[in-house]
Amino acid sequence: MISSRVRLARNLARFPFVNRATAEERAAVLEEVRQAIQAEPLFRECAWCRLEEMDPIARGLLVERRLMSPDFLQGSRERGLILDTKGIVSVMVNEEDHLRIQVLLGRMSLCEALRIASAIDRALYCLEFAFDQEFGFLTSCPTNVGTGLRASTMLHLPALKMSRAMPEIIAQSGRLGLVVRGAYGEGTTSAGALYQVSNQVTLGLTPEELTEKVEAVGSRLVEQESRARDALFNGSRELEDRIWRAWGTLVYARRLGLAEAMECLSLLRMAQEAGMKGPFEKVAWGPLFLSVQPAHVQAMKGRLLQEEETETARAELVRETLGRL
Template sequence: MSLSDFLQRAMSRWMKEGGPEDDIVLTSRVRVARNLQGYPFPVLQTDSHAREVIESVARAVASPSMASLGKFELVRCQDLSALDRQVFVEKHLISPDLAQQEKHGAMVLRDDELVSIMINEEDHLRIQCIYPGLRLEDAWKTASAIDDALESQLTYAYHDTYGYLTACPTNVGTGIRASVMMHLPGLVLSGSINRMLTAVSQVGLAVRGMYGEGSESYGNLFQVSNQITLGETEEEITQNLRSVVYQLIEHERNARKALLARNRTQLEDRVSRSFGILAYARRIDTKETMERLSDVRLGIDLGIIQGVSAGILKELMVTTQPAFLQKYSNRELSASERDVRRAALIRERLRLDDMEVQG
C-alpha cells in the first residue's frame, strides 16, 4: 500500500482539515463524562455489570435519535489487537486507560472520527468530540446533541444538587472537560512560556502534554483545559476557556513577530536545519521528530518554508508514533527499526508535498 493510500484510510477528519486560528490552535475537544444509574462505577463493577453497560449503550446507539446524528459503530476492545487499540490512542480517539481495558472496554466511533464514545473507562461513558482549529462551541454543540440522544435511551446517575455523578469528584457537576491543543513555539523560544502557563493555572485552567494528564509536552504542544466542572454551566466553561485561549494566541503571535524582528537569520537557520534533518535523516526518534516538526510548522506559518502543507504537524505527530508505524509496516518493529521507519515515512511524506507543488 502506498503512503498516500494509507494516510487516506488512516487519518481522522480532524487530522486532515484546518479550522479557525489553526496556526496556533491545532484542535478543540469537548469530553463529557456520564454514568448509568444502578451500576457501580467501572473501577468497582463486575464482569456482568460491564457487559450490561456495553449492551445498554449498544441499544442506545442503535436508536433513531442517534442515527440522525451520523453513522456510528460500536467496537469492543477484546475484538482488537493491542496494536490496534494503541493506534486509536495515538489518534486521540480513546485514552491509554481504555486501551488497557481489553476485557471490559468498548468504544463507539462515528465514521468521520470527530466523535468517539469510550465505554467503561473511568466512567461508564465518556463522549468526546474533537474538531480542527478553535471550534469549542461546535465541539460542545455536537457533544450535547449526542448526550441528549443517549440520555433519551439511558438513565444517567444524577443528583439534584451536585449534578451528574462521576467516578472522580473533580468531574462532578457538568461532567465536561473542554480543551484545546496549542502550538506555542514563540513563547517557548522567547522564554515566556512558564510565566504564561503560571498565569493560565491561576484562572482555573490546567496545562498538560499531548495525551492529557500525566503525559509529556513534546514539540511545543500544550493541552489547555478547564479544571472546574461544578458551579458553572457548560457554556460558561467553554466561553472562559475560549477567552483565555485568545489571550494566549495574541501572546504567541507577538512572540513570533519579536523573534523574527530580533534575529531573522537565526530563526531561518533553525527552521531550515530542522527541515533538512526531516527531509534527509535515515533514523529519528519520536522526541526529535516532534521538535523538528514544531520548527518546520513555525517556519511554514512565518513564510520561511514554502511548498509544505501547514497540516503536516498534526498529521505526522500522529502517524510517526510507534503503533502507527507498525500498522503501516504490517509487522512488529523494535525501537531501532521504528526510528528508521519513521525517518523513511517522513521523507516520503515530504516528497508527496513536493510532487504536488511541482505538479
C-alpha cells in the same frame, strides 16, 4: 490553533462506578449502552467496537488520533467504543466512568463541539444517568462532578516554549481554573510544542460558560504566541539556523526518534506560518505530525516494530514525503 474537544462524563444510576463494579456489572453496563446505541437513529452511521477484539496497532491509532484515551487501553475486558465514520464522535464505555462522550473538531470549534456532545447526551438519557439536584452529574472522580464536562483546545506554541514563558502561563492558567498539559492530557509531555488547554473545574458553571472560558484563554494564548514569534524572528540568525538544521535532519536522517521528529516538525511549521521562504512552504505539516506517531508508522509497515525499526521507518516516511516536493 489545532483542534477543539468536548468530553462529557456520565454514569448509569443503577450501577456502581467502574472501579467499584464487578465484571458482571460492567458487562451489564456495556450491554445496556449497546442496546441504547442501536435503538437511537443518531448513531446509525457509527460503529460499535469491542476493545478486546482490536489488535495493538488499531488501538494505538485511535489513541494517537485522540479518539480514545491511553487509560482506556489499561482497563477491564468489559469495554466498548462507539466511533462515527468521520472521526468526530467517539464514546468510550467503561473507561473511568460508564460513558465518556467525546467530540473532536478542527481549530477553535468548542461551541459546535458542545452542541454535538449535548445532542448525543440527550439521545442517551434513556440510560438514566446518575444525577444529584445539588451537585449535578455524579462521576467516579470528584473533579468531574457537576457538568461532567471537559472542554479543551490543542495549541501549537513553539515561540512561547522557546522563550521559556510556558511555566508562568501554566501557573496563571491554574489560577483561572484551567490546566495546560501535553497533547494527550494528564502525564504527557508537550512534544512538538503541542499543548492542551482545558477546564479544571466542572462545578458551579454551565457548560456554555466553561467552553467560553477555555475558548477565551485559548485565543489569548494564540495572540501571545504571535507576539513571541515576531520577537524571535526579528533578525534572529540563530533561529533561522535552527530551522534549516531541522529541515536537513528531516530530509537526510536515516533514523528519527519521535521527540526529535516532533521538534523538527514544530520548527518548520512555525517557519511556514511566519512566512519564511524555503522548500518547507508547501508542506502539510499537520498530517505529518500524526504520521510520525509510533502506531501510524507501524500501520504503514503493516506490523509491530521494534524501536530501532520504528525510528528507521519514521525517517524513511518523512524523507519520502518531503522528497515529493
